[in-house]
Amino acid sequence: MAYPIVRNRRLRNSAALRSLVRETNLEVNDFIAPIFVTEGEGIKEEITSMPGVYHWSLDTMEQELAEIVDLGIQAVLLFGVPDHKDPLGTSAYDDNGIVQRATRKIKSLYPEIVVIADTCLCQFTDHGHCGVVHTTECGAEIGNDDSLELLTKTAVSQAKAGADIIAPSNMMDGFVTAIRQGLDEAGFENTPIMSYSVKYSSAYYGPFREAAHSSPQFGDRKTYQMDPANAREALREAQSDVEEGADFLMVKPGLAYLDVVRMLRDRYSLPIVVYNVSAEYSMVKAAALQGWINEKEIVLETLTGMKRAGGDLIITYHAKDAARWLQGR
Template sequence: MTNLQFDRHRRLRNSANMRALVRETHLNVEDLIYPIFVLEEKGQKNEVPSMPGIYQFSIDRLHEEMDEVVKLGIRSVLLFGVPNHKDEVGSEAYNDEGIIQQATRFIKENYPEIIVVADTCLCEYTDHGHCGVIHNHYVDNDESLPLLVQTAVSQAKAGADIIAPSNMMDGFVTAIREGLDQAGFENIPVMSYAIKYASAFYGPFRDAAGSTPQFGDRKTYQMDPANRLEAQREAESDVMEGADFLIVKPAMTYLDIVREVRDRFNVPVVAYNVSGEYSMVKAAAQNSWIDEKQIVLEKLTSMKRAGADLIITYAAKDVAKWIQE
């Protein structure tokens, strides 16, 4: 066999330290953004049945979650509100005393170094569960934009560090950017859900946020999972309109999109490891079918390898613990 000529790639794999020395992709706690669901009721910590380990917190108990977040070194959280009152125009979303606004003020007062990312949408606040104003069972794009601007400005006034509009309305980035600038928040960045597919992976989130549409679906404003070129058009529009970050959602089944966005655009790319991706792994782990730690770390590393700079993930606390180990 000594006459054969071939490369010996295994030389760089023959010990743990050697593999660590040449490792190309690294997952860090600083890469993680942890989503939190906040309730208006008092004294509440309610586990989401379809998302083991994820809870809805009332503000008077939010310190329990935030203390752990800080202890684990997680630096950024993404807030979703679960309001008591819903109406056809989602007015609680832009109420200065709304649940997200209250939670933001609480975090910034008690944990000032934490980056608060505010989800900017109407679906959690509308009685129909859609992301905008409805006319004849259709979401009116242009009539929804002013309400989204009001929401973004209200969240910025409460202290949000980043505005993250997730509604997928055409023109939402330029409308929000202009609204923030006119309100004196020109230094608040916009983390756009630039590429958000009409995915079947969102079910557990809708349980947690109470945002399941009461009729129809969101396919007229979220993207067709079959489309790749459309994703580039969406991202290009958002960059031109002033987006500071680009989110690709979901992440796991759209890594090709993450890579193309990373290659084309010179802004931070965020992969959203969504609720269905999280819950599938949790369910399999609870049945002892998989090694949860290894699966999650491999999955999130693949997102970094594909080009994501940041990852929104419900597994952030678990991952932080494993990285510290």
């Protein structure tokens, strides 16, 4: 049947009717809020390229946590900014490292918060790469299997500190297998792995690298992060992680890769996580500061789109603002 019998506008006649037939609902418990914790005391330092996002020291972090809890956000993604870096990123797997101490503090203050620990080496190495660097006749390369050993040590140390979920973001081949085995052997067989399964070598990470102090000191990450032009490769990466025991699959970045989110949603039953990354956030903030856009409407539309594409959870720097808007605050 067609017009005039079919009139699709009938279901748009009022706000109540539109709400009744709404297919995708964005909720506060969809959000994961990133937190950047740094060494030092009395630190609350705004990240220049990410207005409204801060570096926190352990003694000031409670301000951020209290706000997150008050807004009903149930999970945080924890990034550590250490004061010591070396070629092997030893502070990443130091049981007294910044992420480990921050995790213990968060769980002591708010045990109900789900602490997700980013598991990588790039913030902790002096070269800024996500693995061990080897020098060869052809130049520097990132070793895969020896990097897995250090990443596994990091994951186990984070779990010992109380992390509820381990989120490896390094994109080394076999990282889920290695970390799953290491966690199981250490008695953390019930600790889930939120795998950065599909992580592109993206220009959208620029502001994050300022926030995490993790820019590579040479070369780039194209040998281990994915080519933005590839989608079928994303399915291979995700399939590997499913077979290796991942509990969540992530697509990063989100906005330019919603087709990939949908591909994973259609193929896999695991929870799908979308990372609404730093440049996606910063572009909205910059345009809003100029008065060019309605920030609230743009943010909620974008996050709804990520959910509509198939995301179950969204990591977003907009988490607090979006929670306030959804609650009418």
